Amino acid sequence: MKKRNKADITSESYLQTVFRRFKRHKLAMGSLIVVILLGGAALFAPVIAPYHPDEIVGTFSGAPSMEHLLGTDQIGRDVLSRLLYATRISLLVGIMATLISTVVGVILGLIAGYFGGVADMIIMRFTDMVMSFPYILLVLVAAAIFKPGLWSIILILGFVDWPGIARLVRGNVLNLRETNFIKGNIVAGMPLRHILFSEILPNTVAPILVYATSVLALSMLDEAALSFLGMGVQPPTASLGNMLNGAESLTVLTKQPWLWIPAGVVIVVLVMAINFIGDALRDALDPNSKS
């Protein structure tokens, strides 16, 4: 028994090892299923949504019923359909913002870490400056200057989120630069592009991936907050944040909980699941972790 296990492990690929370690985290496995289900529902929203999200299909503020499982909103749109489309928009904002900030952060981090000197000085001081402004305040100011909307929100979040990733990549590159295999590459006269993108970058992918999951969770929370304050995704497009916006009115808050509780619950569940997955990934991708 023991022998076979060992043989299994030695022949498995890196990804198999990661997945085997990831599977030990039951909460994270559950979270993965939740994210796949919610993500799938969001992706296939046009197919599974019972109604068009922006069309008036029922009575004003109708309570949940068989026809409208989560009721209808103030102007008679189906809440369940809107919720599906809102999840789609919120995931899109989160994923795009994370992609942008990761690309910006990785490039700046690589340059600062590998070249050092003046480039490092300038980039890191700039990072310090951006990090000094309270994050939400910076996002709100940007949202006030540019016209609020789906793409401006994505760009704003993307271009404000990168300092953490830049610092992380820089630190990793500084360590890697001292290793023998990178020194060997330099001595062998490999082109710079090869060293940066084929040697250094693949060795920092694991921590970047872990960090990116937390950026994803954070940017989804920020999109929700911004849209809640009316500075994010603009109606009629539904997002999880602007669906909660209605709860600022007292009638909605007290008498029509179906209008705001479901959207809030979806945010909490999604963000929590993403955080759990990130935490398990951190453990599964860590080469120093036991077994």
Place this chain on the structure above:
Amino acid sequence: MGKYILKRILIAIPVLIGITIIDYVIMCIAGSPLEMLQGPRVSEAAVEAKAIAMGLDQPIYVQYFVWLSQLLQGNMGYSIRSYQPVSSMIAEHLGPTLLLMGVSLVVSLLIAIPAGIYSAVHQYSKGDYAVVTFSFLGSSIPSFFLALLLIYIFTVKLGVLPSSGMTTLGSEGGFMDVARHMIMPVLVLAFSLAGSNIRYIRSAVLEILQQDYLRTAKAKGIGRFKVIYKHALRNALVPIVTVIGMQIPMLFGGAVIIEQVFSWPGLGLMTMSAITARDYPVIMGVCLLSAVVVLLANLVTDIVYAVVDPTISLD
């Protein structure tokens, strides 16, 4: 040590200058203060005359230095809406925000320190999982949603707590009244802060528990209680210092949303109304102030860290 502190301060100075430049550039992108003058009844010549009077015909870097020298004298400009000086508006609203932030920080640490230590000492137990799940919930729940839930439960359903403002209208205020108004905003802020704090303290204590000197302490047979409370905790205090430093920007950001939901009359509420009214001098004044506070907090944290932890490398 002195050299290290000096070096940290020297690094902070260009960052500080950079912050003022970013702040000024954003203010310029945001729009010219002449825009509000324009209208059918204002002639172009009058606008031009005003521009010269305000120094807007100068090159931008000259304008920046004029603005900076004004800033150093404590003049942060005037609100477009109320014509009040920005500095006095900030001074007026600073008190309630500091009160809210301070109490929330203390409450979050009162939750996070015992919970984090418990969870590290009982690693992989049921209690540990419960604490970690709780902390994940704290950092995953949008603060405004939690605020709405609390208002729904405590104000609407139970009717025991006021949902907005700092004092009851028409009343004298007084300590108890303010305290009652503070319960919900503080709970929301402290809950989300505790979420990240717990995990940070937990991993800090876990790391310390694996140190050789703790194994020695255990081997001496002085008992579990003394090992944890005399040897481990004292060393865990060092990372806790950094936690407090890290929270300052989070507190500023969290306050904006929380103050909006609970109509707490602080800086956040003032900033939010300035943002909706596009009152840029006020917005940028708050941004500048908070960026400087964050920078100073980081500086002080680094220095305190160096003082408390003799093993930190000072190069």
